[in-house]
Amino acid sequence: MTVQIPVVRRGRARRPGDSTPLSALLTTVIALGAVVMLAPFAWLIVAATHNTSEIFSTPPALLPGSRFWTNLTGLFTNLELGAAFKNSMIVSLVYTVFGIVVCSTAGYAFAKFRFRGRDAMFTVIVASLALPGQVTLVPLFQIMVQLGWLNSYQALILPNLALPFGIFLMRQTMQSVPDELIQAARVDGAGEFRTFFQIVLPTMRPALAALAIFLFLGQWNDFVYPLIVQRTPDAYTLPVALATLHGVQATDYGQLLTGTLVSALPVLVLFLFLQRYFVAGLLAGSVKQ
Structure with missing residues (x-):
């Protein structure tokens, strides 16, 4: 009597690079x-x-x-494009640098220090994210008038340095920094500023890059607030200057779209340089150690 053993045929093992219909x-x-x-x-x-x-x-x-080139030349003829581009670049760069400092220091304080009213203050900051920016336009304009800051860079830079979203992002990210690392720096004799700038910040480059993109993009594209506080054409930022191309009876859309393309290039270059940090920065605070 012969016993036949069934042969089991195995298919080829699926490799990680193999494509599936899904x-x-x-x-x-x-x-x-x-x-x-x-x-x-x-x-x-x-x-x-x-x-x-x-x-x-x-x-x-x-x-x-x-x-x-005809459209680009017309932009320099019909409006002060060079001055508007310079104003937007100065305001956006200075605002981004100081905004990173303010938001990161505030996030560090909320994440690593214990003080009375900390949770209540942070709750108020998070709740302010739901407040429309238009609500604060009139009070901000009155403050700028009383300070004599109309047509100035500080009117565009200082009011929004403590960005609630930036503080929230930095606080969530800094919670993932081990407390043992900070304690070790303090034991070695490092002060709070040295610990923050030499120990904590270097470990947060992805989050800082993501915050830089948000700050620069928000300030570069801001239109309503600069339109209110900048009163003369030589103080206009790029979005406000481009809006003046809309005529009552006719609009040169060739020049308008050329100016829009020029205004989009700095943001595109910034994102291309920082894109590898962008996603990592947004996910940096998602895992808490």
Whole structure:
């Protein structure tokens, strides 16, 4: 009597790099989403090279034209583009640097120090995130008038240095810094400032990069508040200066879109330099040690 042993055939083990229908579907969806997100920016680049009639022609122009330098020259002629770009760059850079210092020191205090009213103060800061910025426009304008700060850089920089979101992000991130590391620095004789700037901050580069992007982007694109406190064209920031291109009867959309493209370039360059830190910075405080 012969006993036959069934042979079990095993398929090839799936490797990590092998594609599955689900992964292929997700890749397709992500690619389509990227195309949808990049399409307006691509159209902005194309439209900046045409004049108004070509932009609104039927069918629309889908290829770059030859009007970019004409539009760019017209911007310098019709408005003080150089001064507006300088104002926006100075305000955004100074605000970003000092905003990082203020938000990180406040987050360090809320995360690593115990004092009376700490939790109540932090609750108020978090609750202020739900407060619309338009609510504070009139009080801020009155304060700027009383201080004589209209048409000045400090009117744009100082009021929002203690950004509630920045303090919240820094506090959540600094909670992941081991207390033993800070205690060891104190035992070695390091003061609080040295401990903060030489021990704590170097471990938080991803979070600082993410905060820098938020601060710079928010200040660079701010329109309503600079429109209120900057009263003369030589003090306008870039968004306010570009808004003056809207005429009552006609608007040169070629120049307007060229200016919009110019205003988007610094933010794009900043993000490209800091993108590897951006996601890591947002997730830095998600795991508490």
